Amino acid sequence: MQIIAIVESDDCGPAAVLDSDFITIMKCDGFYLGATRCVFRGTPITCELSEEDANKLIQKGVNCIEIESYTK
Numbered sequence: 001m002q003i004i005a006i007v008e009s010d011d012c013g014p015a016a017v018l019d020s021d022f023i024t025i026m027k028c029d030g031f032y033l034g035a036t037r038c039v040f041r042g043t044p045i046t047c048e049l050s051e052e053d054a055n056k057l058i059q060k061g062v063n064c065i066e067i068e069s070y071t072k
Helices: 051-059
Strands: 005-007 015-017 024-028 031-037 044-049 063-067
Touching (some): 031 051
């Protein structure tokens, strides 16, 4: 068993994510956003990620969705 990430919100303490299916990364124009749900309340948790941290999560099996900006 491998810890994929540790997540927490303002309302709940930290929790270990053990399955890469419980986190998703969105990439748009070099901006990375990680998203999951609080294991205690089920509320969404989002966080801006550095490219380095996003790549570490991708290497652990986290799905990355790439979208294009319409402002170009």
